[in-house]
Amino acid sequence: MLATSFVHPDWGLLHDQFWALTVGGLTAGSIYALVALGYTMVYGVLRLINFANSEIFMIGTFGALFATKWLGIAPGADAIHTGFYLVLIMGVCLIVAMAFSGTAAVALERVAYRPLRKRGATRLAALISAIGASLAIQEFVAFRRGRNFEAFPRVANRDVLFTFFGAEIRTDQVFVIVGALVMMVLLDQFVNRTRLGRGIRAVAQDSETATLMGVNIDRVVMLTFLLGGIMAGSAGLLFVFFFEVTKYNIGFIIGIKAFTAAVLGGIGNLRGALLGGLVLGLIENYGSALWGTQWKDPIAFLVLVLVLMVRPTGLLGEALGKARA
């Protein structure tokens, strides 16, 4: 018969583990939020779903992984560092991850989207190109690295920082959440305060007028992809730091969830990406407690389908180019 967990949600489990689930949800949600930024920015500027953003993220994870190999850090007890060295290691990994992802994103735009943009192709044609690019990148990585999980060394101790109503809150969880928030604040500041950021918002709002004002569309688009890539790269680092694995196709499920987060928060809205990511992380964690972990991924799909059907503009609903008073 139908799995009983489907019909009888486990409220007890949800109640007992509520705060642990909440922290876990916020952690995962922070990662979704960072990747969501890539989707939402590209959509805001080009009205295009960058289906391959998931692979940009995946490339970031491998960047972080390679950085540890170059630094000579292998999985094992002596991989753990503290203090200055830890900061150094994380810094290097972060930069390498962002470099990998940012470069990949810019290359992707050049090869798979720009020619279509120049020809006035439809959005659907661009989406197909995105799918093709996503497949090609995934398979290329599989070809080079195989199809098995690869381990990322634990470079920091996972101490319990404090407890909150019985839930243990660890350093790594805090690091992910805070790290993601910092990246997002930086991006927000960049987009709202710098000249380049203004260019992005102008193009998102009205590309024709923006050009008349002297904005170089090609450069803005490239910058948008670069920024989205950098965000995805940082998400990649946080992901391998927390989950300690990566593989050629981890991008897919993270990407779908990140896209769901972007839509949930309001596509084209940077703050919406943050909100959407966190909310989605919470929903899927609570859901997996209620109905079992095997339903965790379908929950994300279900949220996506429901949001698109019921409230496609999302929770915050504004577009990137919206002038904020």
Place this chain on the structure above:
Amino acid sequence: MNTLADLRGKVSGKIPQYNVRDAGARWWAGLPRWARVVLIAAVIGFFFVLPSLTIPLIDTPTPWASVLFSPIALYVLAALGLNIVVGYAGLLDLGYVAFYAIGAYTIAVLTSAHGSLSFWVALPFAVAAAMFAGLLLGTPTLRLRGDYLAIVTLGFGEIIRITANNIEWLGGPRGITNIPRPSDIGPLHFEGLNAKPYYYVGLTFIMLVILMVRAFERSRVGRAWTAIREDEDAAELMGVPTFKFKLWAFAMGAGIGGLSGALFASYQTVITPNNFTLQFSILFLAAVVLGGAGNIPGVILGAVLVAYLPERFRGLGGQRVFWYGVALVAMMVFRPQGIWPSRRRAAELADPEAGEVLAAVTEADVERIEEELEDVSLPAHELEGHHDG
């Protein structure tokens, strides 16, 4: 000058070929009737004899007849169905494997897991179940913008697969086994080692579907679909009930996908959720897209390529998905038109005199206006001054 009343009943001149779309179709329509009959008979004859032939250059490591059925004939059938959705109505469906799966699982459930109907009796139910799923999915989602629809269908495809994986009644991860083969029909006897009867059944269904699709092409339905694909908003304003026809396209495509899945199930005799992953949706889509022209021969060609090449070049098997990805990008980048004609319209429904209005609208208006601008070209092209034909 004539009034309209004068012209009644006096349509002048030779009846023009008003519904042939490309050079190939024009050539075909220009042939005398007997030539067309002979050609069709020859083609059908060729396909009937095909499994028995051994053609050195084309032959595959796996037995030729079984490859002809699975995957080639199955893919051709599914691609023809998906082409109705994608190629005719212009709706991007990234989760088509869901209908294939529903057809397969319905057969499996009715003939093996929870019933003992014969294949032929269960088949209409399988097709109906898939069509119903198409209606169910389409009704709330077909009002969405094209790219959102694509993602929703992708989500639906995955939901179906994961649900099948998680529910014991559908066999869970181990799937459903002992699916009986179809009972004898006419001279055809179905057994494990011989794929030919399956192939002939598949071929028959393919021909029926082709006839049906051609009937649509030359009717109001085909016109409506083409109008929707070209310019949905103009079509609405010319009185085309676009939602209704989009839903029909979705349902018909789903039904055909279900038909193909049903045949698959009875051939494999075992199905598991892993037979219905996202990758197959993309392969089906690749079959429709790579054939290039969006017409029936193009779709068949694409499906044959997608199904046949990995069988022929088994060594490439591991890399085939990579090359499909590259091919998809290349098709979109290099083919001047692709299936979807380039559309050069900017914000036309919004008052062009109030173009600035769009920048300051509320989110509800953006939503509504964006619905009207469904296939607005990516903004930057306008600046390139790209106008031709």
Place this chain on the structure above:
Amino acid sequence: MGDTLLELAGVTMRFGGVTALDDVELHVDRGEIFGLIGPNGAGKTTVFNVVTGVFQPTHGDVRFNGKSLLGLSRNAITRIGIARTFQNIRLFREMSALENVMVGADAHHRTSVPSAIIRFGRHRNEEADGYERGMQLLEFMGIARRAGEAARNLPYGDQRRLEIARAMATKPQLLLLDEPAAGFNPAEKRGLMDLILRIREEGYTVLLIEHDMSLVMGISDRINVLDFGKLIAGGSPAEVRENPAVIEAYLGAPNAS
């Protein structure tokens, strides 16, 4: 002239901070040729969009034969009897000229998927009807020889005529023409004026947006003038031409080419 066919009552159309139409009151009588003019950005196409159901007005009502059109879908409004052409031509480019017109004729057809598969009865009758009506309209427009050609291959003038033919195929009572003479030379404009007059003789009512003053003044029975979304003048061509508010709105001599 007959009774009121179309009526806009207090129609206001607001998009966020911008008011595209401001409390517009106008009516079109059956059988007349009604011209709607105004400087660029005045909101003329927005009027068309509101009438055809593309936008729902923020305030006010749109009535056709006395019944409100608010809330109706676009294709329902077309079936009720309102058809339009577009400022930037929106033909179905890959279809032939005749097929484009047949899509219009299909507006009142009821063939759907099952009938198309069976191919008898309703499908055959409606195909024959659409074909005949389509060829008649093409002949009427003077482009019958283009029937089999793809719409994108037609010369510009024929494309404009084709769009009108397609709109007429939907059997409208009211025909909305959005700058039908754009891009025409003087001879073509005269031909178009004749055509519109003949269309009216066939029993259609025409609501016309046009920038060319001599064309609009030459064939309209009545003209209304919009500026910044507001109606600033209305009346016969002679009255409107003399109206100081109109002249001021156009900032000098109107384009009289």
